[in-house]
Structures are given as structure tokens and as C-alpha cells.
Amino acid sequence: MASTRRFGPVIALFLLAPLVGEFLLGNLTVAESGLGIVLAPLYGCGALLVREAARRYGGGWPTMALLAAAYALIEEGPVDQLLWNDSYAGQDLLHGPSFLPGLGMSVELTQAILALHTVWSILVPIALVECWVKGRGRTPWLGRTGFALTCVVYVLGAGLVFWGNYAEEHFLASPAQLALAGVVIATLVVLAFRVRSWRPAPLAGSAPAPWLVGAAAFAGTGLYWGPSVLVTSDAYEWVGVAVWCVVAVAGVRAVLRWSRMRGWGQRHVCALAAGALLTYVWTAFPVRPESGGSLTADLVSNAVCAVIALAVLQRAWAATREDPAPGAPRAQGVPPGAPAPVPPPPTQITPPALPGGPDDGVIPPAGPSRSAESGPRSYGG
Numbered sequence: 001m002a003s004t005r006r007f008g009p010v011i012a013l014f015l016l017a018p019l020v021g022e023f024l025l026g027n028l029t030v031a032e033s034g035l036g037i038v039l040a041p042l043y044g045c046g047a048l049l050v051r052e053a054a055r056r057y058g059g060g061w062p063t064m065a066l067l068a069a070a071y072a073l074i075e076e077g078p079v080d081q082l083l084w085n086d087s088y089a090g091q092d093l094l095h096g097p098s099f100l101p102g103l104g105m106s107v108e109l110t111q112a113i114l115a116l117h118t119v120w121s122i123l124v125p126i127a128l129v130e131c132w133v134k135g136r137g138r139t140p141w142l143g144r145t146g147f148a149l150t151c152v153v154y155v156l157g158a159g160l161v162f163w164g165n166y167a168e169e170h171f172l173a174s175p176a177q178l179a180l181a182g183v184v185i186a187t188l189v190v191l192a193f194r195v196r197s198w199r200p201a202p203l204a205g206s207a208p209a210p211w212l213v214g215a216a217a218f219a220g221t222g223l224y225w226g227p228s229v230l231v232t233s234d235a236y237e238w239v240g241v242a243v244w245c246v247v248a249v250a251g252v253r254a255v256l257r258w259s260r261m262r263g264w265g266q267r268h269v270c271a272l273a274a275g276a277l278l279t280y281v282w283t284a285f286p287v288r289p290e291s292g293g294s295l296t297a298d299l300v301s302n303a304v305c306a307v308i309a310l311a312v313l314q315r316a317w318a319a320t321r322e323d324p325a326p327g328a329p330r331a332q333g334v335p336p337g338a339p340a341p342v343p344p345p346p347t348q349i350t351p352p353a354l355p356g357g358p359d360d361g362v363i364p365p366a367g368p369s370r371s372a373e374s375g376p377r378s379y380g381g
Helices: 002-024 030-056 061-079 107-132 144-169 175-197 210-230 234-258 266-283 295-319
Strands: none
Touching (some): 030 144, 030 295, 061 144, 107 295
């Protein structure tokens, strides 16, 4: 029982990241579970490293978001080269209207990579698993040895994916392209740790109800990703680029505002993840897997993955029931999902509250080819 409590979140995140990142996306079918095992060290250990680096060194969601963006560029840049390969898995995803010849990159494809891996492959699984583990959502799950071992497995997994892709594609980006990607990735990592000390001031008013937050996440992610998989005309490409920018800016601003208002808690975080997850559930059905195959098998696989995703979501949502209702005051330093402190007797001197609020970086003590003929696009991963 003790080992399950200790390692359960680690195993759950290790498995959930590739499940969402590849299978729920529609890139892989359940018949390709063997390939999912090969990808698990890259996805699962990547998600664990993002979370542990943030939680271990005092960072919150801003730190994790920036590290997740760095992960996205590492995976689809130096590891599998999708950012620059114009024949990846037999598809040319580069040479559309937003292709930049000087960089050999596509604006639309780069945006898709950042959205898919930052939000869905990394942040959504982290949010859902953190909701499951009451009292441990903001504490490290790995010791020093476990963290080091995770780094090693991640590097080995990335090397295996690189080798497999190179053996099949025989493509390597230019040194200049790899150097530019390295600079951007390093910048994101540095920024991730610089924002640890950022403490935005609380705002007046109450946070929206969790269901409204979830509905907004579902609408925003669907507004971007739905047309991305359904519309294959080049005429939409720059429109999609603009939609991505609007959704990203509006989403970040809304979350930064709502999370500083009274009553924001773990159930709101779960609602954000739920909205994004449900977008993947419905958009998977028009997406054809990279391997092709039977349409019936593809649809059955999508249905199975959707059922698993809904079960995971139900489990995470149920675990946040003890979170205070929106609008209820929360004591400073008390993490969402933790029991409300009992007021002391009038004669007792109340100790000073911890600085900051939820997710302020204070780690609490541990508790118990792209054409209309090819159909909807499939993005490698």
C-alpha cells in the first residue's frame, strides 16, 4: 500500500503522457501499443522531468508551461526532426503558405507542435495526475536517485526515437537549424526558472465556476485544433496561424487572471485539463493514423481511447470534490484540495500564514503530404 502511494503518481504520469500524446490524438491505434511502449520513455519521462524540475525547485504552472514548450521543441526538433523534414512519414507538412524558406520551417507546423506537446502531451497529464493525489500535488514525487534515473531513461528514449526516425527517414537538419533550435530551447529553460520568483498580486472578485472554466478551455482548444484537422485547404493556413495566436494569448491572459481571484482551486485546474482533453476526444475521429490501416479499426481504437480518457477524467474530477467551492475564501499558503484549517480558539495565537497562494512555488509539507486528397492531417510525434 505504501509503495502504491509512493510510486502510483509516477507510474500514472509515465503512462498517461504517451496515451494522450499519441493514442488519444489519433496518431496511433491500440493495435500499435508496442510502439507506444517505445515512445513511453520519451513522453512519460519527459512529463515527469518537467513536473519534478518545477515542483522540486519551487516553480509552479508558469515554470511547467515553459519547460513543456522546451520539451515540444526537443522532441520534434533534434529528436525526430519533424520541424524541418518535408517528407516526414510520407507527408509534406512544411511547404504551405506559412513556410519560411530562410529557416526551412513552417509557422503553422511549429505552432501545432508547441500546442500539441506543451498542452496535451505534458500539461494535461500533469494536471490530471496531480488532481488524483491529495496532499501531494505540489510536492516532488521522485528522490534524487529517481530523478537521475528518469533523466537517463529520457535520454535513452530520445536516442531510440532519433535512431528509429533516422533509420527510416535518412534526414538530418542543418547545423544552423539545430543551433537555432538549441538557442530557443535553452532560452525557454532559463525563463522557466526565472519565473519561479514571480508572485502576481491577488485580484478582487471570485473565480468563475469550474464548469465555465472547462467550457472555455473546450471552446478555445476546439476553435484552434478542430479546423487544424478538418480543413486541408492551403487557403486556411494563415487563418489558422492567426487563430492560434488569438487563442493562446486569450487563454493565457484568462488563466492568469482567474487563478489570482478568490476561490480558484484544484477543481478549476482539473476543469482546464478536462476541456482540452475532451477536444482531443472528438478531434481524434477524423484524424487518420500515420500507419493508415482499416478505417473501422481506427474508429474502434478512437472509441476505446475516448472511454479510457473519460474514465481518467472522472477519477481526477472525483478527487477534487473536497476543494472549496468557488468564491469561498482560502487561507494563504493552503494548496487547493487540502482540508481547510480549523480556526484556533480565541485565546490561541495564530501563527503567520505562509506567503503567496496556490501554485506560488512554496512546496507544502508532504501529507499522508498535405492535400485535400490525403484527408485530415496527421501530425507526427
